[in-house]
Amino acid sequence: MLELRGVSKAFGGLKAVDDVSFTVARGTITGLIGPNGAGKTTLFNTVAGALKPTGGEIRLDGRRIDGLPSHRVYRSGLARTFQIPRPIGTLSVLENVMLAPTGQTGERAWNALLRPGRVRAEERANREKAVGILEFLNLIRLADEPARTLSGGQLKLLELARALMSDPRVILLDEPGAGVNPTLLGQIVERIAALNRRGITFLIIEHNMDLVMNLCRPVVVMAGGRLLMEGDPEAVRGDPRVLDAYLGGTA
């Protein structure tokens, strides 16, 4: 459903992502691994519209999304989280989540001014949905707290909560496990699996191999900006090229 064909992203002479092609099949949790500097986050940013690709095509359900700005990619059904969480610090956790749906009636100034009844009704429905998601992710007791007071792991959950609000078909998670304590990590893994069973497709960048082995199938490996291999986690783990990429050989 998410199809990358020959995607490249160069910064001047540096090819951060070089001719990468793979497909994220519907209903999978696809892992994206590789040593630091392999180009994984650049690839994410290119898919999500934060960066324009310098070559190649990206399709979501057949529709081209390469080169679209972030907000349009999001509206076409692809949500992403950030490696370093980006909460709106002064907004409450609940309002961070309620921010996410696009096309809210009250997001137009004149509707807010002239149609307060309709805006209020929509806000209540929006709140109900947000509360459901916060309950699902165990953040509900922090709902009215400013987002800046959350811990690193809680912020990862908040990022996921915001991504869920718009009912995306694909979610890109950038290192959901980094800097998260083992208990919370177990919770995150379990929630991702539950969402996947409900039909959401995931593409996950992760360094935590336990998480990748447990959750992701297939796994795509990048090194030096290029696609190294793609396969089942077991196959990837045993492949000498992957070991070589991680342990210092030049890819």
Next chain:
Amino acid sequence: MDVLSYLVFFLVVAGIYAVATLGLNLQWGFTGIMNVGVVGFFGVGAYTAAYVTGPNYPDAFGGFGLHPLVGYLAAMVVSGAVAFVVGLPTIRLKHDFLAIGTFGIAICIQLVAMNWKSATRGFDGLHSLPKPFAAAAGSPFAANLAYLVMVVAIILLVTLALERMVRSPWGRMLRAVREDETASAALGKDAFRVRLQTFVMGSGLMGLSGALYANFTGFVSPQDLLPIFTFQVFVMLVVGGSGNNWGAILGAVVIWGLWTATETVLSALLPPGLQQQVAAVRIVMVGLILVAMLLLRPQGLLPERRNVSPEARLKP
């Protein structure tokens, strides 16, 4: 009677500042747009009102002689339109870059007012602008009092409308764009559009402020378009409370009070040789107030609300 008459005059001017400060609050306070060209949009509004309401000058454009209320509306529309044209290429700029851009635009507007003599009469300015209620009121005091009532009514109307707009999903979106454009875009918000919209709306209010000024003093000239005005409005907003509409109004009254009081006090205290320095000392003093405020109470006298949309709370 003298004191009362001065108080009325003082409050009208403070109210005119408050309208501009409310405009800047929408841009800087809510959306994080660093507009350092406030006086430019104020000036566009003042000259627009002068053309729409003023007499027919033999040596300048204009003189439609329409009612001041028409002038106020025209000033808002024209200032907003200028902001739209200026904003299209510049509003993508961030922080200091946008500040330099908007500052330059305000300087350009002042230079046009100074030098395009066939349209603006240069430093001679546009005079004899009608003052609403002047004829009906009888005395100058009654006219000023009536003007004050009108200014207060306009401020209340504007503030209540702004409050309703800002305490909503729209206001939430402004706050998100202010704090993190990348995250906002990743949640489907069109940050460029949001920034352009509030830039236009805020500049419209600055234009209204200029029009209120023009029809109050009855005279507009390039002397009214100095960058010090922008500085004053920024200090008013920061002291009053950036992101709080009532704070913007309070800041305008407090800072305009200090500004006028220091003139009286300094004139009385300084020796004759230094009397000419009063204006400069005053700017230094207000600058010190700004610095002290930023160090001791950066959120301003009235801080912004934590909760944006009233419905978006778990516990009421």
